[in-house]
Amino acid sequence: MNIIISNASKEPIYEQITKQIKNNILNEILKEGEALPSIRNLARELKISVITTKRAYEELERQEFIETIPGKGSYVAPQNKEMLREQKIKIVEDKLIDAIKEASIAGIGKEELKEMLDILYDSIL
Known part of the structure; x- marks a missing residue:
């Protein structure tokens, strides 16, 4: 997954992640049922805190864009x-x-x- 973080942006990092993943889902780049990188792997890849990545995933889950299955990972949720x-x-x-x-x-x-x-x-x- 290609996510670009801008340190110059006034937008918090977790919101940048949330917005980009959401746009990928809305534009059907990420398809229903597709697995997302683990929170730890995404944090490592982006060189950011696991807490920041977790917050982004929690926000996406709250908005029903993704679903998390404990022990299995996070997936793109079926979209209405x-x-x-x-x-x-x-x-x-x-x-x-x-x-x-x-x-x-x-x-x-x-x-x-x-x-x-x-x-x-x-x-x-």
């Missing part, structure tokens, strides 16, 4: 497809909000922004 879709929609909405703010700063109006979105959408799909 509708909930998964809603979470993806939320990610898109957040990115669109950022784009709208940037457009506003650049003096780009609503109609011009819609036109840009139409062109980009059509060129990608």
